[in-house]
Amino acid sequence: xxxxxxxxxxxxxxxxxxxxxxxLPVVLAVLVLxxxxxxxxxxxxxxxxxxxLVVLVTYGVAFNVVFGGTGQLLLCIGAxxxxxxxxxxxxxxxxxxxxxxxxxxxxxxxxxxxxALSWLAVRRRLDTIFVGVVTLTASLVxxxxxxxxxxxxxxxxxxxxxxxxxxxLRDPVLGYYAVLALLAVGLAGxxxxxxxxxxxxxxxxxxxxxxxxxxxIDVARTKVLAAAVASAxxxxxxxxxxxxxGFVSPTTFAFATVDVRVIVAxxxxxxxxxxxxxxxxxxxxxxxxxxxxxxxxRLAVYGAVLLVLFLAVPRGAVPAVGWSWHRATARWRGRGTxxxxxx
Amino acid sequence: MALLTLRGLTKRFGGLPAVDGIxxxxxxxxxxxxxxxxxxxxxxxxxxxxxxxxxxxCTTFRFGDRDxxxxxxxxVRHAGIGTVRQAPTRFPSMSVRExxxxxxxxxRAETLDHRTALHRADEVLDLVGLREQAAAPxxxxxxxxxxxxxxxxxxxxxxxxxxxxxxxxxxxxxxLEHAIALIRALRDEHGLTVLWVEHVMPAVDLLxxxxxxxxxxxxxxxxxxxxxxxxxAVIAAYLGVPDAGxxxxxxxxxxxxxxxGGPRAGGA
Numbered sequence: 001x002x003x004x005x006x007x008x009x010x011x012x013x014x015x016x017x018x019x020x021x022x023x024l025p026v027v028l029a030v031l032v033l034x035x036x037x038x039x040x041x042x043x044x045x046x047x048x049x050x051x052x053l054v055v056l057v058t059y060g061v062a063f064n065v066v067f068g069g070t071g072q073l074l075l076c077i078g079a080x081x082x083x084x085x086x087x088x089x090x091x092x093x094x095x096x097x098x099x100x101x102x103x104x105x106x107x108x109x110x111x112x113x114x115x116a117l118s119w120l121a122v123r124r125r126l127d128t129i130f131v132g133v134v135t136l137t138a139s140l141v142x143x144x145x146x147x148x149x150x151x152x153x154x155x156x157x158x159x160x161x162x163x164x165x166x167x168x169l170r171d172p173v174l175g176y177y178a179v180l181a182l183l184a185v186g187l188a189g190x191x192x193x194x195x196x197x198x199x200x201x202x203x204x205x206x207x208x209x210x211x212x213x214x215x216x217i218d219v220a221r222t223k224v225l226a227a228a229v230a231s232a233x234x235x236x237x238x239x240x241x242x243x244x245x246g247f248v249s250p251t252t253f254a255f256a257t258v259d260v261r262v263i264v265a266x267x268x269x270x271x272x273x274x275x276x277x278x279x280x281x282x283x284x285x286x287x288x289x290x291x292x293x294x295x296x297x298r299l300a301v302y303g304a305v306l307l308v309l310f311l312a313v314p315r316g317a318v319p320a321v322g323w324s325w326h327r328a329t330a331r332w333r334g335r336g337t338x339x340x341x342x343x
Numbered sequence: 344m345a346l347l348t349l350r351g352l353t354k355r356f357g358g359l360p361a362v363d364g365i366x367x368x369x370x371x372x373x374x375x376x377x378x379x380x381x382x383x384x385x386x387x388x389x390x391x392x393x394x395x396x397x398x399x400x401c402t403t404f405r406f407g408d409r410d411x412x413x414x415x416x417x418x419v420r421h422a423g424i425g426t427v428r429q430a431p432t433r434f435p436s437m438s439v440r441e442x443x444x445x446x447x448x449x450x451r452a453e454t455l456d457h458r459t460a461l462h463r464a465d466e467v468l469d470l471v472g473l474r475e476q477a478a479a480p481x482x483x484x485x486x487x488x489x490x491x492x493x494x495x496x497x498x499x500x501x502x503x504x505x506x507x508x509x510x511x512x513x514x515x516x517x518x519l520e521h522a523i524a525l526i527r528a529l530r531d532e533h534g535l536t537v538l539w540v541e542h543v544m545p546a547v548d549l550l551x552x553x554x555x556x557x558x559x560x561x562x563x564x565x566x567x568x569x570x571x572x573x574x575x576a577v578i579a580a581y582l583g584v585p586d587a588g589x590x591x592x593x594x595x596x597x598x599x600x601x602x603x604g605g606p607r608a609g610g611a
Contacts, residue, residue, distance in 0.1 A: 013441040014461055197454050204434050204445050211432035213416035214393065216449035216500055220415075 060277025081238020114231025158249025450500015
């Protein structure tokens with residue numbers, strides 16, 4: 001029960017499980033996702049869908065850290081992934097630099113970009129909606145640069161990623177495990193943050209930034225740090241995906257492709273919860289497959305789903321299920337109490 | 344010696360001075376009450392000292408041996424100044440114990456570890472009398488309870504100076520007595536210095552050793568409570584007006600919301 005509480009609804013600050021219990025949800029989630037290739041029975045299609053799912057979940061973890069953690073509505077996860085992916089693909093493809101250099105370079109560029117946007121927002125004291133507007137604008141700038149610098153990026157046709165061909169990344173199953181390994185790092189990192197003083201600072205800032213500052217928390221530094229961590233993870237996921245797929249286009253990282261899905265997934269899974277992005281990502285991927293015949297109209301369905309989610313279960317469907325489950329089992333055990341701390 | 348030294352502290356909101364060249368010294372171990380009619384600039388002054396509002400001008404802001412001109416909110420906190428606002432902001436997702444532990448963990452430049460912070464929180468909750476509500480959600484507290492929570496969060500960070508903004512407003516007589524005894528004990532037994540904005544005059548009479556009267560952003564008079572009461576300028580500006588209660592600070596953006604907008608819990 002407390003496993004479900006801590007993994008899904010976010011544990012009370014004061015309770016901190018031992019190492020084993022604390023990281024068990026991460027291990028379980030990664031193990032379950034690791035079973036996909038053997039269960040797919042050699043289906044390239046299923047493995048490719050699963051790869052996209054794991055990348056989406058990784059983006060979700062990044063968004064969850066920065067928005068769920070510190071309340072910064074960073075609407076440029078796709079753009080940050082694009083910056084890292086195109087940097088690595090172009091430097092390796094055009095100049096022949098090794099991936100070992102261009103991958104970290106791309107991630108560093110995305111990290112700097114995300115941190116700079118956050119720093120700007122903190123300096124200008126932008127509220128949540130304005131951070132959203134600024135970062136969405138940055139997204140559109142990146143998107144249009146990719147479309148416009150045709151001679152470099154191939155425009156909307158996209159770019160065949162030369163680098164990485166012939167490496168293990170191009171093997172569908174090994175590529176899948178590579179993105180899964182990154183997700184494991186992301187989830188474990190999120191858990192480590194939740195267990196540390198930084199996690200306390202996140203909770204306090206998300207609750208009330210002014211009160212957090214009065215309590216002695218360096219709000220500006222913490223917010224920029226959260227944005228940097230999220231940008232690094234999003235960048236790493238984007239560029240890894242580019243080299244696994246062997247192809248990138250502006251659509252791969254477009255707002256409608258990445259950010260909308262990420263928001264729906266995290267909102268469904270439960271903002272700020274460790275496993276929210278995993279559960280939400282699975283649901284969004286299934287939704288995607290079901291809605292495929294609708295084409296672009298899928299976005300309208302996403303909008304409707306998002307509306308219903310925010311109105312009906314503002315803290316996410318999964319925490320809601322967690323609470324109902326807790327209440328039901330508590331009654332069943334003859335104890336009608338709600339979990340301490342109300343979370 | 345002076346613990347807090349302010350010189351030429353000024354804040355203008357769109358040309359209108361809310362705090363107009365204030366000079367103020369607070370000695371170690373003093374309990375100083377800051378009084379004045381609504382709009383005098385008292386809350387703005389506290390916000391300036393806490394770093395919440397940046398000053399338009401300030402020549403000196405010394406605290407102990409630290410120079411705090413232009414310091415951010417958390418830097419002021421780390422220097423040893425704990426602030427409790429009139430409508431105390433809370434961490435609504437936390438329990439009472441957790442919120443106070445946040446204050447303990449981050450209150451000084453050196454961050455405390457998990458266990459020590461929770462231990463410190465329990466000590467402070469004992470001190471302010473909130474120990475029984477330690478596990479309760481912060482949103483379940485009454486108005487007095489919420490003020491005590493704000494005080495506990497500030498105390499948990501081991502401050503040398505407490506800034507309190509109208510801690511007595513809206514309390515029942517029993518709660519008022521508790522609040523007065525608590526602040527006195529903090530000074531007498533824990534060596535804290537208190538700079539405190541108040542409208543409840545009986546509390547000022549009982550507790551304050553020195554009263555600073557502000558009007559339209561300036562210091563109108565200062566001295567012991569009895570002395571200030573006799574000052575004709577003070578009578579004209581403030582005491583002639585019956586206790587107006589803790590109304591909002593009109594025209595001061597960023598100032599604490601009025602009592603009606605503050606947290607209110609239906610205490611039984």
